[in-house]
Every structure is written in structure tokens, then in C-alpha cells.
Amino acid sequence: MTKVYDDALSTSTIYAAENNVTAMVERGGAVEFFGSTLDLRQCAVRTYTPDQLPLLQGMVTGLYGTYRYGVREQAPTIRISPRAYRRAWYSPGVHEIVLPGARWAWNDMVLCHEIAHAASGCGHDARSAHGKAWRSIYAAMVAEVVGPEAGLLLQAAFDL
Numbered sequence: 001m002t003k004v005y006d007d008a009l010s011t012s013t014i015y016a017a018e019n020n021v022t023a024m025v026e027r028g029g030a031v032e033f034f035g036s037t038l039d040l041r042q043c044a045v046r047t048y049t050p051d052q053l054p055l056l057q058g059m060v061t062g063l064y065g066t067y068r069y070g071v072r073e074q075a076p077t078i079r080i081s082p083r084a085y086r087r088a089w090y091s092p093g094v095h096e097i098v099l100p101g102a103r104w105a106w107n108d109m110v111l112c113h114e115i116a117h118a119a120s121g122c123g124h125d126a127r128s129a130h131g132k133a134w135r136s137i138y139a140a141m142v143a144e145v146v147g148p149e150a151g152l153l154l155q156a157a158f159d160l
Ligand SMILES: [Zn+2]
Pocket: 113, 117, 124, 129, 130
């Protein structure tokens, strides 16, 4: 399989889109969307606590199995770092997702973000970590986990 590199969107654009969609879902209600209206009341960005790590591992295994594209069959492991880093990451070498020991990271959006790295085979250091493969997988995963309307908002923001 040939990977298609696409660096059309900057990392800050990606993060801004994520934060906007999270804020819209948390605000709830209706948003305008290309001349129609999206009802976000059925969407939810769930938050987790570190004692729910087994549940998070189950989500990682299930979502990775559904969305992995041209990567190994075995799902990555997930762990929580004892340190409060300012980012989460996926390490392709050890095939592991690491969440920082800080509350901001324990939610559906961050989880889907990192699983999408594993499922697209693009770690953060890859030339196109947030390229088209990652964006498509991430938006589809958010549609499943957070809600279809949140997935649509991301697709639009990511220019998919
Ligand atoms: Zn990323």
C-alpha cells in the first residue's frame, strides 16, 4: 500500500477544529451547517477517570479493529503516564498510546485522536501525522463515538 502524503492542513488548524467541535458539542443545541441545522443534543464527549483504563483499552481494541487501515492486526496498548504532559501520543515503535496524567486528556476526542494515529500508521513524528488518512479515520471514529453530527462538523473543518 502506498501512503498518500497530504500536509494541506497545519497542526494548529487540526487542533483548532477539534477544540471547536468539542466546544460546540459541550454547548449543545443546534448549529448552522451549510444552510441547514445540526442538532447536537445527541452528541456527547464523555470524560473518563484513570481507574477506567480497562474500559479505555476495550475502546482502543474495538475502534482500532474497525478502523485500522493497512496496519498490523494487533491493537495498540494504552497506558497513563504518571507525568502531566501537555500532549498525548502514539508511539509506533512500541505500538502504544500514552495519555498524560492530566485530566484534560481523558476524553473521547483525545482517545479517538490517538487511536486514529495508530489505525492510520501515522505517529506524531511522521511527515504527515494529520494527513488525509488520519483525518478520515478520526472523523469517522468521532462520528461513531461522539455522534454523527460531530463527525460532520469535523469533516467540514478538515476539508474532507
Ligand atoms: Zn496527533
